Amino acid sequence: MRELGCDGVPKPFERVVRANIGDCHALGQKPITFIRQVQALAACPALASSAAVPEDVRQRAQEILDDCTKSSVGAYSPSAGLQVVRARVAQFLSARDGVRACADDIYLGSGASDVIKAVLTMFVQDVDGKPPAVMIPIPQYPLFSGTLAELGLRQAEYFLAEEQQWALDVDELQRCWSRASQDCAVRALVVINPGNPTGQVLTRENMEQIVKFAYEHNLFLLADEVYQENIVSKPFFSFKKVMHEMGAPYSSMELASFVTCSKGWAAECGQRAGFVELRAAAAAPAFRVARAVMQCPNVLGQCILDCVMQRPAPGDPSYPQFAQELSDIRQVLAERTQTAYETFNSIPGYFCNPIDGSMFAYPRVSIPEAAQAAARELHMSPDEFYCLRLLEETGVCVIPGTGFGQLPGTFHFRTTILHPRDEFQHMMDSIRRFHHDFLQRYS
């Protein structure tokens, strides 16, 4: 699709707008200076004598290097990650949840993808002759379906309730579980909160229902909480906090929760840094062995995680610049989220739930019967047809709902919303105009 603009044939648009990938830096967000300075000094400590960097940057880099064997980021770290970083993660989680987190439960990875795959690998064994299955939401982030397929795990799909702001409906969870249980052993439940592609933040009440459901069905809960720092207006409750506050027996349930530096304000996708907090006493030893085979996550990525877990504080030399950069990023997120929500709902035939967080919108689009027929002719789903036309006519590249899943008969696409203001406005205008023309053509 990206090559569409480059084949020499004149196009009815000036440029391709890539709205297909959740990568803030690729959309022009500037890296956080503090993070990059710490990384640079950790890579090349000799620069400290010649480069203009604040004192807290030097200190932070030194603290990390002190925990590297022979002070080199080129030495393997422990396979779960540097102790100093894991301690900082534990502090962050403790402060976030008001529940003590333990550094021994933290395993750093090469992005969240790496540790998500590692945790899913825990479930590959048959149970009493039944093949294992994992419950995942529809729509979902395709890492889950892709990894389950690669690992030979069955995928049990539950639909998010679009009419209830993409909540998890317990009857639907039950339906999914019962059906999958006919021929599989359902081992785990994946919840993505805040949602990708859906952008909702679950209510606390809904989270409690989910925890109870998982408890009753003896499911291991995988909480993909990578967008927790991308929330605009609601508070974020982690599953760990909710479980803890629900008390026994829920407070001691098994749980894997995922965080990544690819998201949030750092948005350092290319640097591959994330972690899982794994509360699973029985499974931990085998998990540790499997992680050790792969050596360790990249140490400069671990530096970023360290910076994200403990940011510059008021009074630190780096604080003023950091605070400014952070507030700029937050403002962009708040603005785009609001504008996307309003714009999509103002287009006839579009429906979009409130976007609580993440960096996506996932509007539902009604596609006229004539267009659906045209799609069938081309052996495409209607949403694929719609998105391809959108790309060909406007240069706006979004992902059809088919890529994430949707209730049969409904059509969606996912767009990232973090473009610079002009680009974003151009994209919104293009979509509106395109949809208007599309309706005219096919009705």
Add this chain to the structure above:
Amino acid sequence: MRELGCDGVPKPFERVVRANIGDCHALGQKPITFIRQVQALAACPALASSAAVPEDVRQRAQEILDDCTKSSVGAYSPSAGLQVVRARVAQFLSARDGVRACADDIYLGSGASDVIKAVLTMFVQDVDGKPPAVMIPIPQYPLFSGTLAELGLRQAEYFLAEEQQWALDVDELQRCWSRASQDCAVRALVVINPGNPTGQVLTRENMEQIVKFAYEHNLFLLADEVYQENIVSKPFFSFKKVMHEMGAPYSSMELASFVTCSKGWAAECGQRAGFVELRAAAAAPAFRVARAVMQCPNVLGQCILDCVMQRPAPGDPSYPQFAQELSDIRQVLAERTQTAYETFNSIPGYFCNPIDGSMFAYPRVSIPEAAQAAARELHMSPDEFYCLRLLEETGVCVIPGTGFGQLPGTFHFRTTILHPRDEFQHMMDSIRRFHHDFLQRYS
């Protein structure tokens, strides 16, 4: 084992000498300045204006950034790696082998471990109802046994011929294959050259035999060539070059060859950068899809690979320092290799093959019957018992042969040999003294 020195009980040695892990920086090798400067500038381009770095460093960092989306190492790269880096890899391979390499065959990974696992994953399917098996050497680097176990692949073990300088004996390959073929479909053959833990470089003649064997049995060849830059005195021939020069039908065989920045003169273990050159037209599309699910390898690691593939050249501002650093590293390797070989062979009851390369020695030790009996009492293998005693009495920490595999009835250990000269001499003296006392006690 590492905690041994810290339990408060007085020990008969001053310090623990870690010789158990192939990690040069952890043993005190200094990072290459050029590499780290490029990384620092790629992470934090603003430093270019204040830091004292040579012009070729700036240029290199800029070339890499020009290939990153919006010039940020924080944007996801293509999942196979940045185009500029893969092109540089292809150039390096073409020059090394005198055979044109293609950037499309190069897939960067988070260390070689990552891509080795990814390639092994290609073989998980049953063939005609038979479970798949992979042939691996004994002794082997445990990544292979560990990954095969995790993926549910059978491991078919062939013994390296210690009496023939750890060559691969075709009769032994045949024995291994025939036996495994009784109940498995043997899919692939792993060869580690130069060897870990064994340190040999295969002769060209032996490589040709191996290629023919793989061809006749329709085996996919996995060439772990990660120590190719750690060779002291022999030339290195890649399997790709040998296959090419053998002509048809061998020149078009499938092959995966692995390289990593953890080894060689860069020795940037903690930075997780490596690649596979995968020549396998049929399997490539599925491989590409599986890699894409995991997003991309860390971009600052990709920078290192770029520097390793194209080093500073005579005339470049960084060249004099680079050349000095490189020659220091090479000299340490050459010295230690020679000294280890001579020392081990001068200890009564020790035998050690010439060490052609890698960074290890794997001497064979005869263990008196009385000591073997003492080991059995403790439910240990004799080599484990020997290494534990060595650790307890001298502080020298090496890995018993049991960890890599060995012909039944023979006993070995693996030691890294890249310590600073004094430390290395201290280690060698400790081992010699220990062995003398050990023999006295148990004979």
